Amino acid sequence: xxxxxxxxxxxxxxRPLATRITTMAASLVSQLRRAMTAPETGTVHxxxxxxxxxxxxGAEPITVDIWHLAIDAHAPDGASRTPALLLYTxxxxxxxxxxxxxxxxxxxxxxxxxxxxxxERMPGSAAAGVTPLLxxxxxxxxxxxxxxxxxxxxxxxxxRLVEVLDRLMALQRTPDRxxxxxxxxxxxxxxxxxxxxxxxxxxxxxxxxxxxxxANLDGWLFGxxxxxAVRAPYLLLLSDFPFPSDADLDDPxxxxxxxxxxxxxxxxxxxxxVQRPGSLGMRLAGAVHENLSDLALGIGFWRSWTRVDxxxxxxxxxxxxxxxxDHHLRxxxxxxxxxRDYRAxxxxxxxxxxxxxxxxxxxxx
Numbered sequence: 001x002x003x004x005x006x007x008x009x010x011x012x013x014x015r016p017l018a019t020r021i022t023t024m025a026a027s028l029v030s031q032l033r034r035a036m037t038a039p040e041t042g043t044v045h046x047x048x049x050x051x052x053x054x055x056x057x058g059a060e061p062i063t064v065d066i067w068h069l070a071i072d073a074h075a076p077d078g079a080s081r082t083p084a085l086l087l088y089t090x091x092x093x094x095x096x097x098x099x100x101x102x103x104x105x106x107x108x109x110x111x112x113x114x115x116x117x118x119x120e121r122m123p124g125s126a127a128a129g130v131t132p133l134l135x136x137x138x139x140x141x142x143x144x145x146x147x148x149x150x151x152x153x154x155x156x157x158x159x160r161l162v163e164v165l166d167r168l169m170a171l172q173r174t175p176d177r178x179x180x181x182x183x184x185x186x187x188x189x190x191x192x193x194x195x196x197x198x199x200x201x202x203x204x205x206x207x208x209x210x211x212x213x214x215a216n217l218d219g220w221l222f223g224x225x226x227x228x229a230v231r232a233p234y235l236l237l238l239s240d241f242p243f244p245s246d247a248d249l250d251d252p253x254x255x256x257x258x259x260x261x262x263x264x265x266x267x268x269x270x271x272x273x274v275q276r277p278g279s280l281g282m283r284l285a286g287a288v289h290e291n292l293s294d295l296a297l298g299i300g301f302w303r304s305w306t307r308v309d310x311x312x313x314x315x316x317x318x319x320x321x322x323x324x325x326d327h328h329l330r331x332x333x334x335x336x337x338x339x340r341d342y343r344a345x346x347x348x349x350x351x352x353x354x355x356x357x358x359x360x361x362x363x364x365x
Contacts, residue, residue: 089194143262216234
């Protein structure tokens with residue numbers, strides 16, 4: 001009865017009740033099948049500490065989680081056998097395992113996925129001057145302070161991501177390197193992240209040309225990535241949020257006004273990025289922000305299951321990431337979401353979505 005009441009009273013939901021009930025039923029069936037499916041075998045998930053130099057910059061250890069195929073396992077039939085590395089950054093303040101299901105899915109396809117925590121979680125973060133990033137849009141001053149702090153945090157995290165790549169290269173040169181690191185190309189890798197981690201991945205590609213392809217899972221851009229510096233092929237996967245109108249940019253409520261301006265600024269640059277050859281933007285029909293992580297699979301987000309099946313949406317995201325990185329890191333022909341005739345239940349290509357002309361009311365930087 002509580003679930004039915006919630007379905008009826010869920011605020012902001014414009015879809016008919018029957019549609020929400022049908023979507024919830026499909027979500028529950030998918031979740032049940034997922035729970036009853038035996039765990040996938042053939043992949044390894046481990047935690048490892050990457051040591052830095054004995055002194056100087058980057059001396060502190062960095063703990064990462066690693067997903068890769070077991071040494072005696074093989075990628076599925078039809079999957080590329082070319083090894084490739086993907087670096088993952090989580091959402092702001094989140095742990096490196098916030099997209100573990102996606103990391104494991106990519107590892108089953110032969111990728112090595114290495115994830116590190118948000119910088120706020122690193123040991124000694126407070127002593128290093130790292131403070132939690134707060135998105136405060138309650139005034140013009142607070143908005144600009146938020147932009148400055150976000151720029152600083154994203155840049156700092158991007159430097160740390162590059163440092164992980166440097167440490168992997170150093171480890172690969174040692175005689176006792178782990179077997180999964182043998183023959184793994186480190187001069188051409190991919191980076192992806194959820195929320196602020198997506199911006200971190202984009203910023204890291206600006207700092208280091210070894211990062212040859214970037215995927216942003218529903219994150220605002222900050223740092224140099226927000227002002228036209230990204231050159232790498234770029235995949236943007238968006239949740240189904242309303243794009244701000246021109247009127248929203250002058251909303252009388254400051255919090256709504258400045259969030260709309262940041263979103264407009266971001267979408268303006270995102271639109272430019274995804275229109276370049278080899279890049280793509282998709283808005284996932286019905287998806288909420290947490291669908292781009294593992295969080296929406298959890299019972300705590302059951303209300304979102306009336307909007308979209310989280311298991312199906314996760315599978316679409318994983319497949320699109322694989323198609324994008326396969327093409328740019330492994331040289332396979334475009335497939336899946338990269339094809340112009342791709343259709344997946346209402347998902348839209350970003351550059352075909354009708355929204356206000358970004359030149360008509362550009363948000364302040």
